[in-house]
Amino acid sequence: MSQPLPAARSFTRPQPNDDWASIAARELPDVPAEDAVGMLQSWNFHVFMRPASASGNTILPSDIIFLEAPAAEG
Amino acid sequence: MLDIAIRNGRIVDGSGLPAFIGDVGIKDGRIVRVGRITEEATHTIDAAGKVVAPGFIDPHTHFDAQLLWDGAAKPAIEHGVTTIVPGNCSLSLAPLKAEHRMKLVGMFNQIEEMPLKAFKEGVEWNWETFDEFVTRIKKDLSVNVAPLVGHSVLRLWVMGEESMKRCATADEVQAMQKLLAECIEAGAVGLSTSYVDMDETLQPVPSRYADESELDALCEVLSTHDRVLQIVHEFYDADLTVARIDQLAALSLKHGITTTLSPLFVNADDNGAVDKVMKRVKEQMAAGARVWPQVQTRPIDISFCFEVPSLLFIRLPSWYAIMRFGSHEDIVAAFSDPERRPALIAEAETEQMNPLWSRLVLRQVQTDANQGLVGKSLADIAQARGTGLVETMIDLSLEEDLQAHFLSADMGHNDNAKVGALLRDPNVHIGASDGGAHILSFSTYGDTGYLFSKFVRDEQALGLEAAVKKITSDTAAIWGLHDRGLLRAGFAADVTVFDADTIGRGPEYYVQDVPGDGSRYVRDATGVDTVIIGGAVAWSEAAGYTDARRGQILPT
Ligand SMILES: [Zn+2]
Secondary structure, eight states, rough: OOOOOOOOOEEEOOOOOOOOHHHHHHHHHSHHHHHHHHHHHHHOHHHHHHHOTTTSSSSOOOOOOSSOOOOOOO | OOEEEEEEEEOOSSSSSEEEEEEEEEEETTEEEEOOOOOOEEEEETTTEEEEEEEEEEBBBOTTTHHOTTTTTTTTTTTEEEEEEEOTTTSSSOOOGGGGGHHHHHHHHHHOOOHHHHHHHOOOOOOOOOOHHHHHTTOOOOOOOOEEEHHHHHHHHGGGGGGSSSSSOHHHHHHHHHHHHHHHHTTTTEEEEEOOOTTTTTTTTTGGHHHHOHHHHHHHHHHHTTTTTEEEEETOOHHHHHHHHHHHHHHHHHHHEEEEEOOOOOTTTTTTHHHHHHHHHHHHHTTOOEEEEEEEESSOOOOEOOSSGGGTTTOHHHHHHHHHHHHHHHHHHHHHHHTTHHHHHHHEEEETHHHHHOEEEEEOOOTTTTTGTTSSBBBHHHHHOOOOOOHHHHHHHTTTTTTTTEEEEEOOSHHHHHHHHHHOOTTOOOOOOTSSSSSTTOOOOOOOHHHIIIIIIIOOOOOOHHHHHHHHHHHHHHOOOOOOOOOOTSSSSEEEOOOTOEEEEEEEEEEEETTTEEEEEEEEESEEEEETTEEEEEEETEEEEEEEOOOOOOOO
């Protein structure tokens, strides 16, 4: 029961009032800020390409935010 | 003296063990004996040549509103279903403050495609709390109901308009915890939430504004009461689905709760997606989590006419906007306008959408002139008329005053070998019928019959005993319905008697039986003989629906 699970595509969950910059700073601290935001957006089209909600921010608190690109097709 | 004796049936008791010939004795709402019965009974059912099974349980429905005017959730019972779970997908009709009623009706209309008029004319709004709602529907109940509480509704009660704008404060989360506990004490089987749905203004539903800590706090309440969490995940994307499985597994392990996600489809364009998802389910289940993906038996068939908005058009903004927000006259005007008409056609004739138009079949019209075209494909009609596909669809709609109904069959989930393998998978929960919802798009009734006709008889994907187990004792175990799902002495007497050679779903047809002169697509059952709920016959093929009102709120 305590076998570690095989890795899946890693993701995080937004914290209250998160935006792309704050997630990038927290999750990709070693990448220059602008690049990190661009990377996050390219991995998360399901959020980035969504029309803005009434609250303005396109990131919803319940979203899944991927921290890496999809695995190459096998 | 027994109330009912079912004699000489082939007993498939829900355990998955081989069938045997025997009798079932029923008294005071309970099964008192399974085997050979010599005792007299007030009512005897001769089940020779038939299967006697526990009543089927449908874990994913939206019968919430219908239960207010129809305590039998017709036609669920005649298909052999004795217990339904409404309140899925973050939406339930309680708890609900008076000032939020129309907001919730708007969401039900948008997401579950329930007509507004049915709510306006079929519903007397005389409840606010969950307890009041349950008391209200209990009065006239012939089917058993295990109701979920919707997360969006909890938020709306506690946060009002703010529920669609932001995360909850610590105080608000605490208020939701207290409210959820009250709902559970009043009879709720669990909590439902959604990560995909949008309201009638195309804004995310309230549950999508909940952060991780809010759901975690609500799961703490589910844990205390041993209740279930249901989610609608991003079912169109395998990576997102896998992420939701991991999220649910973490909640399941932390709180010791059962979780379920629905729906999981077999996508014809990406057959590998479902394998990837099931691989993760298997890994998480093996690690001790309870994460049950729900798989429906029927393929996706969608019907529409331009009188009501159809989700088929959601990717065509101009079309969807007129269907969603335009009146009958607006739609006719747009279709007839010399400038808007070609613009609409151009928007619709895309590489992505063309396969849809060429698949459409004209299924119902109102004029005599077009009656001869019913059953023909839109492509054939277009060719005969010398007009384009979308143009023909518009012309037919105008000729029929928007009452031309089109069917798009086999839109997905129709790879029978693949679906059959899923349905027999021990890690799959058979469900996701959506009973009572989408009533103007397709029939959500008859999935249990289809399990037997298609996957037991035609495909032989699973045996009779295994199929019965999947929709009876497995479902009861997953949902914590402890005295349901098995034919055993002491269990509640919910029993379905059917013919294994003929059980199935009849053809889909359109019927006007919804309050407010509303219509819906339904299917009749075939091969179901008698359905007993709470120890009384609720429906039989010979006599139809009875006066029995033995439905209970579960779990008891
Ligand atoms: Zn649903």
